[in-house]
Amino acid sequence: MMAELPATSYEPIVTFDDGHVSNYTYALPALEASGRSAFFFITAGWTGVRPDYMDKTQLRALHTAGHGIGAHGWTHTLLTQCSAADLRHELVDARSALEDAIGAPVTSLSLPGGRSNAAVIEACHEAGYTTVWTSVPGAVKSSSEATVGRFNILAGHSDAFLQRLLDPASGELARAARVGRWKAMAQRVMGDAAYARLWALLNRKEGDATDPGAQRVDGAL
Template identity: 35%
Template sequence: MTTDAVSGPARLPILMYHGLHVDADSRGRFDPVYSVEPDRFARQLDWIQAQGLRSMLLDEAMQQRGDRAVVISFDDGDVSNVEVALPQLLERGMKAEFFITTGFIGATGMLSADEVRELAAAGMGIGSHGCSHAFLEDLDTTALMSELDDSRCRLQALSRRPVEAIALPGGRGGERELRAAQSLGYQHLLGSVPGPNLRARGDCCLQRLAITRNLGMDDFAALVRWQGLSPRLLQARHAALSLPKRVLGNKGYERLRERLL
């Protein structure tokens, strides 16, 4: 087994972005936690390239994990994905996976159908983020299958290619959701549990690294390398938030989050 100084043996860092916004007046849906400033995103891309890492789509990265691969992913389908992220990626010859909530397509601040086609035509990955962004574990079986299948079918029609990956809305889901997605042909399920994806497994969701608005470059580098204190703090934050989610339930937790923000 070879050891890579940046990504480590058999590691696959998957970065999770949402929107790219200068401030709350920017086009799109600004989030005070997850909206990354475009200039900071550019610096992060430049750092990735300077380390000799290669941004890959999921299928390629899963085959070449440990070979300096990194996956860049976006959730929801904010219009900044095509207006800001796409030009920066193309300028550097980089790729990303875009997980789109199909019920948001055409809504204010979100991607249009033509913009989804534009991402696909540019060689970017297109994946599902459900139809309505409902938390899948809260749905009955019929509604779950509809969320998974309807979103996949629409995205396949827009992108004219198979859609084989889904990012679970809110990162919420377990064995039932995994089995349901696999029964429909999904090959990759992505959650929001932070981690380095040390082993390729088909019985669990892939881990991701949430890139937030106030994340400094040193902490960004530590997350991608999965070294130092930053990864442990991210895991501790995720663990701390899991308690109110269990106590309040998904809807109660989201209401609390909105009040706090």
């Protein structure tokens, strides 16, 4: 997974965040039909509790079918807004609950809302996560990267766009990575709440809600 990528194309890794039950009912059969495996990042405190989210039996079935299970916090709170005690709950308790659910080690985590800073990354490593996935687009280049980049695929993305994304010569992923880094910087400078208001303003016409940076309780990221 963390190996060097071939120079001519990107080998995609499919990931899902939050643990919605549609991951089990729709994504699992589709993955099996295409012979692919994926990573599922689970908001641990929603497991078996929140309506429409997977329970422990479904998580275990995903794991048994060969898919990766990672953590996505306990309450989906942005980790950059957590106290030290809250961080332990979001990271350590989530990991141990998920390990209990699937009966195997959990060493990957995706950041709720994609938010992180140096203290969050350090806390993730202290909590036993060896791989931290963000929402900033980018290819995995080496195991020395602090976080693994991802690209949020939306219903409106065309097949042609996705083909370009996987072709380094098109520059599409590099372009997305530049925009993603700009957004991440704006989030850090403005703070999460002000950034969310700006995003809502800029997207008023579309009604929005697709940006991984927007602060949403129910978000896909």
